[in-house]
Structure formats: C-alpha cells, structure tokens
Amino acid sequence: MNEVRLSLKNKKVFTTYLVIVLLLVSFMAGLYLGRSQYVQNNLQRQNTELVNKDTNKTERVDFDLFWNVWETIEKKYVDDLDYQKMLRGAITGMVAALDDPYTVYMDPETSQEFQKEIAGIFEGIGAEIGIKKDKLTIISPLPSSPAEQAGVKARDTILMIDGENTTDMNLIEAAAKIRGEEGSQVTLNIIRDSWEEAKDIVITRDKIEVQSVTWDLRKYNQKSIAYIELTYFGEDTTTEFKKTITDIMAYEVDGVILDLRGNSGGYLETAIDVSSEFVASGQVITIESFSDGEENKYKAKNGSRLVNLPVVVLIDEGSASASEIVAGVLRDHRQSKLIGQKSYGKGSVQELENYNDGSSLRVSIAKWLTPSGKNINGEGLSPDIEVELSDDDYDNDLDPQLDKALEVITQ
Numbered sequence: 001m002n003e004v005r006l007s008l009k010n011k012k013v014f015t016t017y018l019v020i021v022l023l024l025v026s027f028m029a030g031l032y033l034g035r036s037q038y039v040q041n042n043l044q045r046q047n048t049e050l051v052n053k054d055t056n057k058t059e060r061v062d063f064d065l066f067w068n069v070w071e072t073i074e075k076k077y078v079d080d081l082d083y084q085k086m087l088r089g090a091i092t093g094m095v096a097a098l099d100d101p102y103t104v105y106m107d108p109e110t111s112q113e114f115q116k117e118i119a120g121i122f123e124g125i126g127a128e129i130g131i132k133k134d135k136l137t138i139i140s141p142l143p144s145s146p147a148e149q150a151g152v153k154a155r156d157t158i159l160m161i162d163g164e165n166t167t168d169m170n171l172i173e174a175a176a177k178i179r180g181e182e183g184s185q186v187t188l189n190i191i192r193d194s195w196e197e198a199k200d201i202v203i204t205r206d207k208i209e210v211q212s213v214t215w216d217l218r219k220y221n222q223k224s225i226a227y228i229e230l231t232y233f234g235e236d237t238t239t240e241f242k243k244t245i246t247d248i249m250a251y252e253v254d255g256v257i258l259d260l261r262g263n264s265g266g267y268l269e270t271a272i273d274v275s276s277e278f279v280a281s282g283q284v285i286t287i288e289s290f291s292d293g294e295e296n297k298y299k300a301k302n303g304s305r306l307v308n309l310p311v312v313v314l315i316d317e318g319s320a321s322a323s324e325i326v327a328g329v330l331r332d333h334r335q336s337k338l339i340g341q342k343s344y345g346k347g348s349v350q351e352l353e354n355y356n357d358g359s360s361l362r363v364s365i366a367k368w369l370t371p372s373g374k375n376i377n378g379e380g381l382s383p384d385i386e387v388e389l390s391d392d393d394y395d396n397d398l399d400p401q402l403d404k405a406l407e408v409i410t411q
Helices: 002-047 063-076 083-096 108-119 171-178 237-248 268-276 322-334 391-395 400-409
Strands: 049-051 058-060 104-106 121-124 127-132 135-141 157-161 185-191 199-204 206-209 213-220 223-230 255-259 284-289 295-299 311-315 337-340 348-354 360-369
Touching: 063 083, 083 104, 104 108, 104 171, 108 171, 108 360, 127 171, 157 171, 171 185, 213 237, 213 400, 223 237, 223 400, 237 268, 255 400, 268 284, 268 322, 284 322, 311 322, 311 400, 322 337, 337 400
Parallel strands: 223 255, 255 311, 311 337
Antiparallel strands: 049 058, 104 360, 121 206, 127 135, 135 157, 157 185, 185 199, 213 223, 284 295, 284 360, 348 360
16 A cells, blocks of 8 residues: 555656646747747738838738748758758848849858958959949959959959859859959950950959059149049048148149049048048038938038149049049039049948848948939939040050140149
C-alpha cells in the first residue's frame, strides 16, 4: 500500500508538473502567435489603406500576399534558404520599384564601399556612373583615372560589363561589377554618339585617391586669373577649398574661373560652403522642395572672400548635383556666365540612413531648386555660351571651353 501510495503521489506530482509545463508552453505559444497575429493584423489595419501623397487618393495594399509568398517558399522551395538574403532581396526590390535611380538600398559590403568613395579613396576605374534615359551612362571619368586614361568619356553608354548586359542593372549592381581590386581588369562595352558601333574598352583597376580641389594662376590678356578645378564635393572639400582661397588671396587676381566639368556632385553641405565664398552671407543657395509642398531654404554662411571678383563657370554633361547647385547660385546671384555644355540634370536631394547591420539606404527626400526657383531635374543647366569639346580636341589636349572662359573673364 505504501508503495502504491508513493507511486500515486509521484504520479500526481509528475502530472501537476506536466500540466504546468504545458500551460506555460501554451501560454508562450499563444503569446507568440498572438503577437505575430497582432503584428500582421496591425500592419493590415494600419497599412492596407494608404493615402497616395501625389494623388491624395486611398490605395489598398494587401500585406498578406507578401507573407503568403514567404510561407510558400519556406514550405516548398527545394534548396536551403538564406533568410537574411531573402529579406535584403525583398527590400532591394521594394526600393527598385520606386523607379528612382538615386534611391538605393545598399548591403553592408556595398555601403562600406560607398563610404570609401565619398571619402575619395577606393579601388576601381575612377568614373562616376548614372542612369540616363534608362541607360547606364558615364557621368564623368575622374582626372588621370584609369577610366580617363583608357579613353572613357562623359555620356558614354555602357552596354555590357565583362560580357553581362546592363539593361536590367541598377546603379549599385553596376558599380559593384565595375569596382574591383587594384591590378585586376574589367571590360566595358561602350557606345558613343560619334561612333557607328560599340567598342570594348579594357580598363585596369587601380587605387583611386582624388584631390578634390586644385588651382593655378593663368595669365591672359595681361590679367591674372585664378583657375580653380573642383572634381567632387567630398568630406575634405570644404577644408581644401578654404585653403585654396587663402592661397589665391596672396596674389592680386583679376577674376576666377571655376571648373565644374566632370564633377558629379557630393555633399549638399559642401556645396553650400563653396557657394558661400562667392556670394554675400544670407543669400539663398538652394531651396529644398518636399512632396508635401514644404520648402527649406539654405543660405550662404560667412565667407564671401571672392564676392568682388568676376567669375565664370565651366560645366559639361558630367556636372551634376552639387555642381549644378553651385553653378545655379553663381548664375542667379552673380550673373556669372556658364560656359561649355548642358549639365547632367540631377535635381534631387538624397539622405543616407545607416542601419544596425551595416546596410544603408540612400533615399531621395526632396527636389532642390536654384535660388530663382528653377527645377533642373532631368533638364540640366543650359550654358550661356555653348562650346563643344570634340574628340579631336580631347585627343590633342586642346580645351576650347577653357579658352573661351579666359576670353570672357578678361573682357
């Protein structure tokens, strides 16, 4: 009897323990499923009906479709799944659906490379690329870069990278394929307006270290002209530019030529710093125009050391973004002549969002306007004096655009 009572007692203890465990498991499962259901329901409640900010109309979005596809892949896909890769792929697709070449999601590795490029140090061919009329296009090769030395020019269309068609590539994918280790080679299949057929250009990659500001003194018509060349608007450009102005002030100069050809842009803040040396403090540099109609005006800071000197600006198809901001400022406030060819036409502002896993999102948050309110997105800035730079000029180291600038600034 005692043994029986002991067994029954143990059974009761075990049963009680089992019930408690099952209750806890059920509670946790219910909590998890409830939370999941809450999250999905909450997504559905909050996001099923969304207001389109452009049309102000309500649109229905079924988030269940995403989860249904995800679950189908989980249950039925034949090979192993990389969930992190699936998640990033979904984000990449969502961003690509915006059909904005400047809004791009970057995985941790690509994000790190992007930061290096902004800092002006990276390995590759040394050329800025963009999407122009749905085609992968060279915005500008950097001075003395492998791309320039191989004969690549602004406006060249890249049809293939190492034999792979670029039609469906976004900017990040294309940049990742062109970029590579110092000493390695990449083959770009390129078409140019002046060519009858495409050509392969083989480029040996190198370490690219770009000085963003250079200058020298030019003598023309018995006058001294400061010729300043800006190659990009990076982290160190403000410091370099201010030092350049200090150096120029040591001479008696009669005018300034600002060369923004091939300058594909960079930081908005840097463009404001550069512009501030040419115009009076407090003048509008650029206007950010947001989708809700709100506008944000950026104004010139203290500086203005070049405000009393005549200025002309050189632009071409490779002048984009921050370059166009500075050129627009000088035309609107100083009536400076723009000489060369129509600029690229990138009139949107991007903000960089960094995430905990090392990835980042470069997202277009606004359009920027010139001080006079002109939107140049997709249009560019037309030069006041149009001067072409032909292949023969390029091949023979002739620069009729700079020659014209010298002529104009000394009149």
